[in-house]
Amino acid sequence: MKTILITGCSSGFGLEIARHFLARGWQVVATMRTPDPTLLPESERLRILPLDVTDPASIAAAVAEAGPLDALVNNAGIGWMAPFEATTPESLRQIFETNTFGTFEVIRAFLPGFRARGAGVIVNVSSSVTLLPLPLVPVYTASKAAVNAFSECLALELAPLGIRTQLVLPGRAPGTRFGSNARAIMSDAPQAPADYAPFIASALEGFNAGSDEEPTRPEDVVQAVWRAVTDEDSPFCQPAGRDAEALAG
Ligand SMILES: NC(=O)c1ccc[n+]([C@@H]2O[C@H](COP(=O)([O-])OP(=O)(O)OC[C@H]3O[C@@H](n4cnc5c(N)ncnc54)[C@H](OP(=O)(O)O)[C@@H]3O)[C@@H](O)[C@H]2O)c1
DSSP states (O other): OOEEEESOTTSHHHHHHHHHHHHTTOEEEEEESSOOGGGSOOOTTEEEEEOOTTOHHHHHHHHHHHOSOSEEEEOOOOOOOSOGGGOOHHHHHHHIIIIIIHHHHHHHHHHHHHHHHTOEEEEEEOOGGGGSOOTTOHHHHHHHHHHHHHHHHHHHHHGGGTEEEEEEEEOOOTTSSHHHHHHHHHTTSOOOOGGGHHHHHHHHHHHHTTTTSOSSOHHHHHHHHHHHHHOTTSOSEEEESHHHHHHHO
């Protein structure tokens, strides 16, 4: 039986990915900052482990508990939408610590296991914003673009060892907790200087146009991750969702 570990399973894409693999007979290690066993159906094939991707001790404990893996999905991430001037050095670091260094360090911790087995697949969940420059998201986009570049090189480095590296670029999915989590994190941020006000208003209008639609559904991301893990011929980089596919052309 194959084993997959997923980061950030308390909500959104991570939770749906865990449900999907569980329903298809995989052993699932669903990790969360605050484990909640009520989120997933009871199963002998399910383990829920604590994992904060910004905490080296937490990563080491998860590696020790999880045992050998066939697949690792780096899904945990946080959003940020503000002019750069309203982004403190602490916020900048928090975003990169989670989205970028968190992903890198989780991979570093599990790599020896994959290398020892000469097999495995690593899937990094980035974002389709990396395909289209937009205002108000320079820091978030940079944190994910670094994951893209890292993944491209890592794929080449690990392929000779029998390990596949895959990238999934979801589009905008208002159905997850991503937006509300980002707003909660940003509530402590300083106000943007007033000079930005008209610009922010027009940028947000653009973002919110058609926001009652759901351009990317969690199941789009689930299907892309499923293909990335189970189909050895899946393309290295998969946009997920209507909007992401349109951007990728
Ligand atoms: N929704 C979108 O529009 C969208 C678009 C493109 C890409 N993405 C990316 O897709 C991924 C999943 O996002 P989502 O939409 O499913 O959002 P979500 O519902 O907010 O889920 C994010 C998950 O990441 C976890 N997380 C945050 N910081 C963490 C940390 N330090 N350690 C471990 N887990 C942590 C959250 O856990 P807590 O409950 O503990 O906070 C939550 O489980 C993210 O990488 C995001 O950047 C989202």
